[in-house]
Amino acid sequence: MPVNLLATPAADLYPVAGVRWGVAEAGIRKANRKDLAVLLLDEGASVGAVFTQNRFCAAPVQICREHLAKNSGKSLGIRAMLINTGNANAGTGEDGLHRAQASCIALARELNLSPEQILPFSTGVIMEPLPHERIAAGLPAALVDAGADNWATAAEAIMTTDTVAKAFSTRITLGGVSVTITGISKGAGMIRPNMATMLGFLATDACVSQTLMAQLARELAEGSFNRVTIDGDTSTNDSFVVVATNQAKHPQITSLDSVDGQVLRAAMLRVAKLLAQAIVRDGEGATKFITVQVEGGKTAEECRQVAYAIAHSPLVKTAFFASDPNLGRILAAVGYAGIADLDQTGIDLYLDEVLVAKNGGRHADYLEADGQRVMKQSEITVRVVLGRGEAIDTVWTCDLSYDYVKINADYRS
Template structure:
């Protein structure tokens, strides 16, 4: 069961002017499964994305990078679930290109104006003939209010569809930010194993979009981990249809840009946290906060060491306050000159360790009380930064349960 996560109310996912979504059954892996999603974008839309840093990246990731670099104006996004089209060599590229060509023909576009995305089993041949046969049905199904249906259609091992939406005022005009994501396992930053699509009708200069999507990813999808594995298909795309009536945002430092950035980051963080809450077999949602490092990168390094640790994660599943495992993870995080005599550790409001050792007032019953909660915050202060500032990193993770092994053992069956 996901941790305090329910499917979004379809009415809460606001339509984004300039985006239409259609869904169809292509039979990619299973019959009678809505597994093909097409998003069409109004002319003049701007698109930017960030992708997996796994060098064994999937064919669609390779094509997306090329098509975005070609700068012909992206007009369509096609997503299939059930097959990752990764580890498929040149044949995978040919099949991904074929899908782009087919959709482009239906829409009278250039193939470079289509971005393909795939998710599912790695090293299996993409049935692009089935996908291409279902494209007309997906196009005929298009509507502006289909975000919730699309969130369901892109799922793999997810148990709950993931969507978020926010509206803000810019120059008195309502601007919408809506997004969906999928992911539950093979989750690690750079990025998480996921697909994420966020769209806005904000009238923003295309030149500002790449920095904005990178910033949003760093504040959200690059701060989550379920199991420490980096996927082959990770993609996060930001679309701006530029249809809102406010003056074009051309200055990244303007108040209007700040308002839009805050909304996009908020939606992205909600989606990223939903992935962790729906982590394969998860029973606990854990926030890891590290303060007091020499810089933010150092804090993040320690936070990930804690969040990735199988021993820490299994202790949380068992509600076992074996909290020395957290201190051990801090110690092996890779800070060579770390002074263990300065470290403080809290579990929610319980001060567990101080000056590198057990806090004199800490009682294991207090630790056990916190460990039974569904949502827990681990906070570490390294006391390495200047006293007037405390660089901080926050990472979201979950526990490891028996079900994680079962889900991944049975994934292909």
Template sequence: MPVNLVATPAADLYPVPGVRWGITEAGIRKANRKDLAVLLLDEGASVGAVFTQNRFCAAPVQICREHLAKNAGQSLGIRAMLINTGNANAGTGEDGLSRAKSSCIALARELNLSPEQILPFSTGVIMEPLPHDRIAAGLPAALADAKENNWANAAEAIMTTDTVAKAFSSRITLGGVPVTITGISKGAGMIRPNMATMLGFMATDACVAPALMSQLARELAEGSFNRVTVDGDTSTNDSFVVVASNQAKHAPVTSLDSADGKALRAAMLEIARKLAQAIVRDGEGATKFITIQVEGGKTGVECRKVAYAIAHSPLVKTAFFASDPNLGRILAAVGYAGIDDLDQTKIDLYLDDVLVAKNGGRHVDYVEADGQRVMKQSEITVRVVLGRGEASDTVWTCDLSYDYVKINADYRS
């Protein structure tokens, strides 16, 4: 069961003018499930994206990078995206590239576009041939379904081992004009993004200068999806895409440091963080949602090193699952995080409001019953104070349960 997470009702997901989703069942891996989605963009939309840092990246990631580069500065631009679940088209070599390109060609023909105006995305099982014939056969039905208020179905159509569809919306005002932001994501396992999440799509009707879109995507990912981990594995298919349809009638945002730029970025970051945290809350087998806050570092980089060392430790994660305050495991993770000149006598450790360790040793007033009280909660904050400087950073993770092993042992069944 996900940790304090329910799907957002479809009525609470705002349509974004100039952006339409079409969904169908193409039988890509299993019958009778939504597994193919098309995202259609009106002319004039701008796109920015970030992708996995995994060097063994999937065929669709390679093609997306190629198509975005070809469209940089061009008047035609990206006009559609094609997303399938059930098959990652990763580890498939030249044949995988050919099948992904074939899918782009099929959609381009349906829309009278150039294949380079299509971005393909895949998620699912690795090292299996992409059934591009089923994708092509499913396109007419997906296109016939295309509409602006289809975000909830789209969130469901991109799921793999997720148990809850992940989607959020908000509205703000820029220059006196209402602006909509809506986003979806998927992911539950193989989650330690080095850019984004396994798949994420966010759109706004705000007017944003095309030159800003890549920067906006990077900054949103860095503040959200790059701060979550379920199991420490970086996917071959991680992709996060940001779309501005440019249909709101306000003065264009030409700098993210302007008043409107800051307001838009803050509102979009709030949605991105909700999407990223939803992935952790729905982590495979998760029973606890854990915030790891590291303070007092010399740099943000070393704070993240410590936070991820804690978040990735199987011993720490299993202790949280068992509600066992075996908190020396956290201190051990801090110690091996890779800070060579770390002074353990300056480190404080908190579990929520409970001071566990002071100056590197067990606090005189700490009793295990207090630690166990916190460990039994479904949401827990671990706070580490390094005593080295003013920097801080935060990572979100979950526990590691029996069900995580079961889910991944049976993944291809």
């Protein structure tokens, strides 16, 4: 079961003017499940995206980058996105590129668009040929299904090993005008977004210059999806797309540092964080949601480096699963994080409000019963104070349970 996470009711997800979702059962890998989704954009939308930094990236990632580059500065722009589950189309070589492109061509024909106006996304098993003929055959049903209120259904259609659909929505006011922000994500394993198998789609009807979209996507990913990890594996397919449909009637945002730009960015970041944290809460076999906060670093980068060392450690993660306050494992992870001039005598370690270690050694007043009390909680904060500066950063992760091994051992069966 996911950790303190329930699917958002469809009625609580606000439609975004200029966005429609349609889903279908295409039988891509399994029968009788929604595995094909199409996102349709009205003309004039601004689009930005970030993708996996895995150099062995999937064919759809390569095609997306190419199509975004070709549409840079053009008035037509991106008009549709095509998402399939059950097959990652990664590790498929030149044939995979042809199949991804064929899927774009099929949708372009249905919509009377250029294939370059389509962005393809795939998630699922690696090194298997993409059944693009099934995708093409499923497109008419997905297009008939297309509607503005299909966000919840789309969140279900992009799931793989997820146990709950991930979708969140909010509204803000810009220039006296109501603006909607809605997003969906998927992911439960092979998660260490390093822009990750993770997909995220976040849309708003705000008016945002296309020139800002790449920056907006990077900043939102950096503050959300790039702060989560389940198993430390950066997927071949990770993609995060941000859309502004430019249909809200407020002055266009041409700088993210403007008043409206800051308000919009902050609101979109709140939704992006919820989407990213939902992936961790639904981590394969997860029983606990863990916040790792590292402060007192010289730079945010070194704080993040230490946080990820803790969050990736199988020994730390299994200790949390067992509710075992074997907290020396955390200090060991801090030590091997790679901070060359780290002074261990300046390090403090907290488990929630419990001070475990002071100046690099066990705190005199620390009682293991206090540590175990915190470890039994479903939500835990690990706070490490490095004592060498003012920087701070945070990573979200989960524990590592028996079920993680079972799920991944049986993934292809």
